[in-house]
Amino acid sequence: MxxxxxxxxxxxxxxxxxxxxxxxxxxxxxxxxxxxxxxxxxxxxxxxxxxxxxxxxxxxxxxxxxxxxxxxxxxxxxxMQRANSLDERVVEAIRRIRAAGRWRVIALTNNWARSNPASLGEGQPVPATYAHLNLRDEIAFLGWQDGAVPARVRNMFDDFCDSSELGMRKPEPEFYVLACKRSGIHPHEAVFLDDLGINLKAAQALGMETIHVPLGGSLGALKQLEQKLGIDLTSGYEPNEFTPSKL
Known part of the structure; x- marks a missing residue:
């Protein structure tokens, strides 16, 4: 492939x-x-x-x-099995930003937070190919026993805007606008970080400042964010184990 x-x-x-x-x-x-x-x-x-x-x-x-x-x-x-790890550098940076008390940290994510059996289709017709599968066992197969987005991840943010809950996704402009409205800001007041160019372009079109976060390249992105915010996000901290992830 x-x-x-x-x-x-x-x-x-x-x-x-x-x-x-x-x-x-x-x-x-x-x-x-x-x-x-x-x-x-x-x-x-x-x-x-x-x-x-x-x-x-x-x-x-x-x-x-x-x-x-x-x-x-x-x-x-x-x-899904590869997506269960967190980038500890980003986790620490989020902690420092929130501790400063000057900004809100918003997750704008294309995700599957609606991962309980009822939301995933319990009781609905199943394609013949997968008729032998049990939905509750499938949740375990995907590693979603604590939800596709565990509470510990949600609690890292001031607001968590999930596509499956809000019925819209990046790069749809209304998704970005709604996230800003929920936090009482205008798009031009936001700094948006993402790994996909298509999502960054949509944010730029709304007037947001953007930072590209390539897979495995979070440190460079956080250095750029440090310059924009004027606070230290990276020094004095080295994760015990660095695992590239989307967070």
Missing amino acids: PHNYINCSITRRGSNGAWQKFERGEIPLFVFYEQFGRDLSDTERGNVWYRAYCERRGIECPKLPDKLDIDGRELFGRI
């Missing part, structure tokens, strides 16, 4: 892909599995999108798959 092929296929589906609909809480888990696998197995469109991606990046396009048969459940499970 070419590098970034899966991510390219997910993002290029815009607002109508299975991933996007699940993040907005519009489809139940097992339906998501089926549609997610079907989306990513679509090499006809996936290859077109990936060639365009290579052209934009100015890189040579590798040999692309003629056919894919992706199991949506298996892939999503692997993604």
Whole structure:
């Protein structure tokens, strides 16, 4: 599988892909599995999108798959199992910002906080492929026993804006605007950090200052945030173990 092929296929589906609909809480888990696998197995469109991606990046396009048969459940499970770690540098920076008492720290996240059985589709029809699965066991398979977003993560922030609860997601402008309204600020007063360019561009269009956080590159992003806020976020602290993550 070419590098970034899966991510390219997910993002290029815009607002109508299975991933996007699940993040907005519009489809139940097992339906998501089926549609997610079907989306990513679509090499006809996936290859077109990936060639365009290579052209934009100015890189040579590798040999692309003629056919894919992706199991949506298996892939999503692997993604979730890798996503359970926190970047301790970011956790410490959030603690310092909140301790300063001058700013609000808001999580604006495309996520699945509505991860209880009822919200995930308990009692609803299940695609035949996944009819043998039990939803409560599936929550354990995904590592969501304490929720897709555990309370300890929510409590790190002054406000937690989750796509599955609010029915909107990044990069939809109304999601950013709602987050600002909930905290009583205007977009131009916010500094927005994210790992995806498409989300950063949407924030910039609203007047937000932005900082790109590449995977594994949180330290550089935090250094930029230090300069904007004028407080120390990184010195004197080294995590015992650094694990790149989206937080």
